[in-house]
Amino acid sequence: MTSEPLYQHENPVAPVNTPPRHAEAWPLPFSPQEYAGRISRTKALMKAQGMEVLLVFDPANMNYLTGYDGWSFYVPQLVVVALAEPEPIWIGRGIDLNGARETTYVDESNLYSYSDRYVHHDHRHPMDFVAHILRERELDHARIGLDMDSYYFSARGYEVLRRQLAHASFTDVTRLVSSLRSIKSPQELEYMRQAGKIMQRVMEVALGHIEPGIRQCDAVGEIYRAQMRGTKEFGGDYPAIAPMLPTGRGTSTPHLTWNDKPFVQGEASILELAAARYHYHCPMARTAFMGTPPERLVEAAEIVAEGVQAGLEAVRPGATCESIEAAWRSVTVPRGIVKESRIGYSMGLNYPPDWGEHTMSLRPGDRSVLEPGMTFHLIPGIWMDDWGVEISESFVVTDDGYELLAPFPRKLFIKP
Structure with a gap:
């Protein structure tokens, strides 16, 4: 072990002449007032749950708050x-400190970075x-909330905190910030509508490259190009999930990506894609067949599309997540389509590996009540032994129903 001091960091005290955030910095997508409102609502939930400190590890929640x-x-x-x-505190790796200066509204005195001597x-x-840092800020005896189910918070990290902060108490509050994110502000919805416009273009490009003889990797290259280029009015961001493009027998499962083999006449491909704007997503899934599709696929696609419409027609403020699934099931089960897994989930702002919010699911037993401004991906994928079909819609709950974020033909695309 090295004898270097353990708690050395690049900015122990902010210089008194630190310049204000300059106008050329990374553009903040929201106003200072919107960020302040998010912090205020977070603190209100913390008080209600008896917490004094909240440690937020999820990058989407970090983005949302700062x-x-x-x-x-x-x-x-x-x-x-x-x-x-009064203000949140950012703590990250030393080489990322300038990134925090560029992309957050947080004052320099609340930005802390650790040396690479802590990395791996x-x-x-x-x-x-x-x-x-918590001891330095006299927060080491606090009641501390943690998002224990975050992809980005390890068991080792938890054990170190417990050992180092022996006088603190810890509570799992995984969905505290995520629950606040479920109702989108007008500006958030505008970014998701912009993502929807990009998504329409992305799907057009994708379907245009599902042709016999074209390599799957070449089609995905064009998909990525469309995702990043966006529209003439606004560019795209990287989605939280890579393009999923199961083909042939691979359509029997949802989470395959692509290879360098060419598309083949007589096979189907599922396109589960997304577009993003400031990390706010609009996902969409469609299915294409090259040649004359088998009747079972044609029929299944029709049933799925009708079930999606039934689910959408059940969307309204005051409805529950499980009632959307029940509406879908009332159409599909009598016609022989049975789906055990959920048919959708809340989504919006996120980073890899997932664009879902990990809060509400469209499935039996989820009695979460829909409110205006909530956004969902309704994706009732059907996967059989050696074939499958996906047709999905992203929507926002409105005052009197729903709004599609990316209107696009809802059908099986047949490529003769």
Whole structure:
């Protein structure tokens, strides 16, 4: 082990002459007032649940609360929200400190970075550094909430925090911030509508490249190009999930991507794709067949499309998630389509590996009540032994029903 001091960091005290965030910095997608409202609502939930400090590891939640936007979530990083602090605290890797300066509204005095001596080390961990900062800010005896089910918070990190903060108490509050994200603001919905416009173009490009003889990887290259280029009015962002393009027998399962083999006449391909704007998503799935499709696929696609419409017609404020699934099932089960897994989920702002919010699901038993501004991906994929079909819609709950984020023909696409 090295004898270097354990708690050395690049910005122990903010210089008094730190310049304000300059106009040329990474554009903040929301106003300071919107970020302040998010922090205020987060603190209200914290108080209601008896917490004094919240440690937020999910990059989507970090972005939601501060604007932070970097592909740095492969190492520990977090935002601290404390009732005693007027502003959130960002803690991340030293080389990402300038990224926090560029992409957040947070004052320099609340930006902390740890040295690379903490990165992938056997005897020290970034949570050692986090514990030191909490002690430094006199938050080490607090009631602390953690998002324990986050992809980005490890068992080792938890053990280090427990050991280093022996006088604190810890509570699992995984969905606290995510639940606040479920109702989108007008500006968030505008970004999702913009993502929807990009998504329409992405699907057009994708379907145009599902042709016999074209390599799957070449089609995906064009899909990526369309996702990033966006429209003439606004560019695209990277979606949280890579293009999924199961083909042939691969359509019997949902989560295959692509290879370098050419598409083949007489086979189907499923396109489950998304477009994103400031990380706000609009996913869509469609199915294409090259040649004359078998009758079972044609019939299944028709039933799925009718079931999707039935589910959409059940959407309204006051309805429940399970009632949307029940409407779908009332159309599909009598015609022989039975689906055991959920048919959709809430979605919006997110980072890899998933664009879902991990809050509400369209399935039996989920009695979450729909409210205006909630957004969902209704995706009742059907996967059989050696074939499948996906037709999905992304929608927002409105005052009197629903709005499709990316209107597009809802059918089986046949490529003669």
